[in-house]
Amino acid sequence: MKKIGNFCRILGSAAVLLTFLSLQVVAQSDVTVVATVSENTSYTGERIQLSIQISGDFSDISRPELPEFEGMRLLSNTPSTSRSYQYINGQSSTSYTYSYQLIAQQEGTFEIPSIPITIDGKQHSTNPISVEIINRNESARSSGDDRPEIFLRLEVSDQQPIQGQQVVADVVLYFRDGLEVNSYQPIPGWKAEGFWKEELENSERPQATSTILNGVRYRKARLLQFAVFPTKSGELEISPYEIVVSVRSSRSREDSFSSFFGGFGSNQRQVELETDPVALNVQPLPDIGEEIYFGAVGNFDISRSISTRNAIEGESIEITTRISGTGNIPLISKPEYTLPDGIEVYEPQENENINRRNGRISGTKTFTDVIIARSAGNYTIPEKEIAYYNPSQNSYATQTLPALNIAIERNPDRVAVDNNNQSLPVAPVTGLASWSVPTSQSLLSYWWFWAGIIIPIILLAVAYRQKSYIDKMQTDRAFARSKKASDKADQRLEDAITLSEEGNIKDAYNMLQKAIIGFISDRLNLPEAGLSNSDIIEALQKENIDKELVKNIRMLLDKCASISYAPSTSHEYLKSHVGLAQSTLDKLKKVL
Template sequence: MKRIGSFFCVICSAFLLAGFLPLQAIGQSNVSVKSTVTQTTIYTGERIQLTVEISGDFNDVSRPELPNFQGFRLLSNTPSTSRSFRYVNGQSSTTYSYSYQLIAQQQGDFRIPPVTVTIDGEDYQTEPIDVSIVDRNDAAQSGGSQRPDIFLQLEVSDEQPITGQQIISDVVLYFQDGLEVNSYQPVPGWKAEGFWKEELENTQRPQATSTIIDGVRYRKARLLQFALFPTKSGELQISPYEIVVSVRSTRSRGDSFSSFFGGFGGNQRQVELKSDPVTLNVQSLPAAEDSYYFGAVGNYNISRDVSAQKATEGESIEIKTRINGTGNIPLITKPEYELPDGLEVYEPQENSQLNRRNHQISGNKTFTDVIIARKAGHYTIPEQKIAYFDPSQNRYVSQTLPALNFKVARNPNTVANGPSAGTMPVSPVTGLAAWTTPAPTDLLSHWWFWIGLLLPIGLLVVAYWQKRYTDRMSNDRAFARSQKAADTSNDRLKRAVELSEKGKVKEAYNMLQKAITGFIGDRLNLSEAGLSNKDYIQALEQQNIDAELIKNIRMLLDKCDSISYAPTTTPEYLKSHVGLAQSTLEKLKKVL
């Protein structure tokens, strides 16, 4: 019995230990310990507050064990404490906060070491914190007083990006203590030449934090944030950003802020601020290993599929290419595929959805190719290898899209209903031959008599019409523009193709835009200069033009208008837009 009892005790102890350890591990995994300071850049003699916060589900916690502080002096070992409880979804959570006052004593860069806290018998440590202490006397002699009391600055995430890489530009306002910023209003018209720009959404109000610049304490607040995509390499300059700020000084009339506004301290004033330009050294994309790069820079996931595996002759099938991720989504062009013979391909459709939150541009873009098979059979679109450039890895990332297969059946409605085989669609001629004597006819019964009589009259009518047409072409400018519109647009389309073959893609798109807007303006007798794309679209809408036709025209004009921001476009892609413009103008000629 003794042996059995001893063995039973050992087994029970093992089970209890096995059950206890996971519970303890689970409890500890829910514990969080962190330390923070009120400021990371301070003057000598200034105070900062070090706060140690413990949160989670635990039973016992000890007071933090403070390390030795270099560059600081601890004012008191007794902290100010606070405690709070939370109960969410059946889980309880406790938060303890211990706050200590430190005074900066020595100039330099220092690190506040980790703080140790014992929780339920286990030791936890916080992360170290880097701080800088600035000597107040040295700062006063450094010339920092030359800075204004309030100024604007553009701050970028990367000063040496890759072409097409997403960089974040913050519009940051700096102002000294004693100033109250009530509101701000951006000045419209900011153009970042050489960049495609997208304003990012910020759901939170600007929050001011403290910092020291050239020995002077400022408060800083990020007002706006933009995603910029450089479209070419080399030295590019981001133009200054301008805002109008409503501020109020709480200082006396004799201080520097009052003189900055002309001696009206304490009153609210509107101030125009302008940031300095920022110069970036944009690096060229490295040479692609193959020809499968399609202009995407970022981090993406790419897929494609067909709308149906079975169809009949003449039915349309859609090939959808989906690209989602983070990067230059607005500038991505459609990957080119090798299609088998027997398929008619129409202008691809583009659809994109952008997410401007989380301090970056992300989202997806879908290209839809519409194809129609004109004969029955099995079709295979071979697998396609494509690549995008990932700046975080500084290399091209390749991805293989699988092959697409579909079957096209014969359409029974296309079979012609002709005569049955073996029968001749000819009726025999029967009867006897009859001899007749032609009766005499007069002159008026001959066709050539009437032609000879009416031909001079017709020539006179044509000559009169031609003379009137020539006079009107010379004197009526609106009529002349309308009559020459088609020929002029055709010449411009041919010129666009010639420019694209010479590699002048931007000039080619400009010529393509002139072909479309020139035809509309000539037909509707609009002003020959000073009109925007919106004006041409509104003019078409007033003529009750088909909405789908107007949609294609708007897409073409937007493409031409944005080509100065877009990446390098291939001549083949330009030719597809020329083809779409030709078909669109042919439709437009029928209704204008």
């Protein structure tokens, strides 16, 4: 009986052990992995939350191995996580959730594939999910009921401008009643290739007004305004402009735009919006000749003045050309003047005062030529006919700048030396005299003879070289740009530091970008305006510039582009970028 009792106890223990193991197996097999999305149908720019939930009894879990998402962009590889526990009827259960944010980008129907995840050493995978993405801008143009509640447009003042004409481009937000806009942030890096662009200043906050689009009431607000100038003719396209908008549903407010830059609500979400590209048919300028046209398009008043009409030899005189008005002032080049022989001209100074208010670009651009007359006499700088194109009149406006007369007097400090023959008192020599025959010596043996021949030849060669250089600087624009590139870049770097010290960080980085792009375009004889960062990098690559140097330039240009839109940096941070730009330009000077 004792043996039978022992056997029964052993059998009972084995049964308990098997039951426990079976429960463990069942518990492990009850682990479930499910993937869900916040929206199966979404507009482009909307955020879609992808959640991966693991439920059951488990002890070790690895992070999901995310695949490539077609039609969507993953904001971050680092998920937000949440955990919950349950204990029911003696059984514990854990629920663990990974959440990722996706941005819908391309129109179409896409599938989020199965996502593998390792749990307690075993491979599991989620279910695939189908997501439909609707083009927001196309839907906004339709007349159906599926039109979006918010979208962005780029509206231009003229779709058939003349080359160089100022075109105002408004970034306009449309949204339905009941939607509250809290804030917006432009995405840096807008590249309007083929255009020179200037952001216009608007002191007032965006104001929403009511409008009807295809029978549906929307509210609209102009967020930003730019002046763009086409730098060439033909079919050009203004690339899409992108912003991130924070919005929430708020049916209780009458003015859903009244809380602009206001607080966040429980239904707060962010939406990435972009405009459609805008096509412009840019008309070429009528031919008038490069001698009188200096690149101005708009409405201008032009004057030329001289600092003095009476001077002495060697004294500097300034000729100032002032161009004031509305139009493409940043792109205007200096009118070229014919100067009489005997006058030397030095590098001109260029200054501009740009006004970006009142929905347009206006202001004044001043060119100052410094001249010096080397000999006395009367000089005349002849009159000059110049022309600019006036888009409002669809024709060129010509203006004649009057002649300038200058009287140059001899310098009174110059000392004239007269070689007058004077007789010397000589007393006769008496007494014994010894006669000797003088030896003759050839002039060729005297050093001063050769010096008198060689030095004038050298001076003549130097003078000829200097005159050729000055003439080439005046007539060969590409040569002059290349020679002036270094000084101009250094001046712009100093201006960037000055602007930073004044607190104008955005303008400082714009000036830093101008220094880099201006130096490269001047040395390579590229267009003076309308070049994008990619154009500059491509031009350097064609010159076989060192890859590491090109990489530094690309980094600097990208940094300038991003910070100029969101200048949240310090003066010391800018100085470090100016130092890097200076060292980079010093290296470029050796290879360009």
